[in-house]
Amino acid sequence: MTTAALAPPARRPRARTLARVLPALLLVLLALSGPLLAPGATDLPVTAPYGAADDTAALGGDLLGRDVLSRLLSGGAPLIATALAIALAVTAAATAIGILAALRPRLGRWVERAADLAILLPAVLGIMLVALAWPTGGRLAIGAAAVVLGVPYAVRVVAAAAAPVAATGYIETAAAGGERLWYLMAREVLPNLRSTLLALFGLRFVEGVYVVSIAAFLQLGPQPPEADWALMIRENAPGIMLNPWAVAAPxxxxxxxxxxxxxxxxALAPARPTPETPL
Incomplete structure (x- = not known):
């Protein structure tokens, strides 16, 4: 007769993990420090419109002759900051609501129905509604729209991952012992969802980058003359044949x-345990 067991979590080689984390870390640090590294002003013409690369502008000029390299180095920080805020807000809200829904199944059914209704709203339409209804619009409105639209999807992911944990014996024992709800959420369920939450955070960060980029194409969110990667693509698309770097670089x-x-x-997510079936 065979018995199934779970092997202890496998440890990923540190060199492999570092090789996958380091590029993201370096790129984020470069983008955040980019304004300090920019060789020139981002709002002053230095070449002819869509000028070719030369000693003055290493990547040429944009539609107004501004230095593409300076705008590229200065345009990553606001995009990353917005995407990071979106990812943190969505992950935090979804974690709290999803774990609560898993621990309280009756409430979870209502949460699931509300998420289903929210998911029915087309993403582009939701972005436009929130951004246009926001008093000042701009990047803050796009961030709010991304959070509102992203939470329903994320809640379903967290609730699905938390449901098996909430049904385990030690959770029921802790609840029967009189532990409070916040303790069950923070100390019993949350530590078991680290892998799911890290993956969710990464996806929400990328989704935040895409939402801000889409908003720029719809002429929402960041506005000229702000230096922003997504805005650079929309502004310089008509002159891509004259200076491809103005579009290709962002x-x-x-x-x-x-x-x-x-x-x-x-790479940072814990390795999943490998099932073993000894004879």
Whole structure:
């Protein structure tokens, strides 16, 4: 007769984990310190419109002749800050609501129905409604829209991951022993969801980058003359044949940021235990 057991969590090699985390860390640090590294002003023309790369502008000029490299170095910090705020807000809210829904099944059914209704709202329409209804609009409105639209999806992920944990014997024993709800959420269920929450945070961060980028194409969120990667793509798209770097550079920056953050979140997540079946 065989018995199934779970092996202890496997440890990922440190070198492999570092190799996957380091690119994201370096890219984020470069983007945040970019305004200090910019070789020139971001709002003053230095070349002809869509001028070619030269000694004055290493990546050429944009539609107004401004230095593409300076705007690229200065445009990552606001995008990363917005995406980070979105990811933190969505993950925190979804964690609290999802764990609560798992521990209180009756409340969980109402939460699930509310999430289903919220998911029915098209994302682009929701962004436009929130951004246009916001008194001042801009980046804050886009961030609020991303949080409102992202929480329902994230709640379902967290609730699905927390449900098996909430049904285990030690949770029932702690509840029967008189432990309070907040204790069960924070000390009993939450530590078992680290892998799920890290993956969720990485996905929400990338989603925040995409939401801000989409908003820029819809002429919502960041507005000229602000230096922003997403805004650079929309502004310079008509002149892509004249100076491809004006569009390619911010596109590459956004793509590398999204991929590297996802790889880092996956590498930092605890390795799942491997099932073993001894004879």
């Amino acid at each position: 596109c590459l920056a956004i793509g590398l940021l999204a991929v590297s953050v996802n790889l880092a979140a996956e």
